């Protein structure tokens with residue numbers, strides 16, 4: 001066994017240990033400052049009647065963004081943060097409507113987006129892509145939530161009609177996972193992208209970079225094409241998986257950065273840079289995406305296939 005393999009093995013074990021610690025603690029309710037709690041409080045989406053946002057800035061302190069559509073026949077929500085978030089969500093939604101939450105759509109299966117599915121199930125239909133269900137039933141460990149696997153699934157597209165409003169869920173290909181959906185509010189020309197598109201800083205101030213969940217069918221190779229299909233939909237306002245309310249132009253910026261990143265990795269590979277050296281050789285500092293070396297190597301492995 002050469003030294004690099006040994007070192008790689010030790011690092012992989014350390015990363016795994018760190019990840020499982022992260023996942024364990026992420027399921028416990030963090031203590032937030034008054035200022036952070038204010039940033040996470042439900043608010044109306046400006047200019048979009050009936051649409052609200054429970055903001056989310058990261059996957060460890062705040063969970064993902066929740067979109068909330070009020071109708072006179074009930075409420076549709078997209079994503080639901082952590083397993084412990086159910087009471088907080090129902091209380092905050094209850095502060096803007098007396099209507100019940102009838103439908104819960106998942107952008108993907110991760111525990112910071114779909115963590116409280118199971119708590120909603122007695123009173124609401126939980127709907128997700130078929131791979132959301134598959135991934136939730138397969139995954140084991142502290143962050144897994146097989147009880148929350150959606151009972152209603154779809155392969156490419158589905159719609160929910162309630163109170164005269166329509167919400168459309170589109171699975172447009174591989175990216176963050178193999179079960180990502182972009183959720184469109186067509187009348188409001190607003191989309192929730194899940195983690196196919198994330199933006200800005202976490203609550204702790206660190207910068208978010210795209211994460212390819214290879215254990216759950218994610219891929220870098222098709223991510224840009226998937227985003228091109230998202231961009232082909234008709235909307236002007238964007239709720240990212242994590243980050244502030246944005247416009248369509250920011251998805252284009254993210255898409256172009258992703259394409260740049262892949263092109264630079266491919267270029268290094270074509271010039272013979274090895275897996276061991278790829279992370280050190282790659283310069284993406286201008287993209288402001290702090291990718292871990294193991295993440296760059298995982299993309300190298302994918303593109304080598």
Ligand SMILES: [Zn+2]
Pocket residue numbers: 108110113176195
């Ligand atoms: Zn995610």
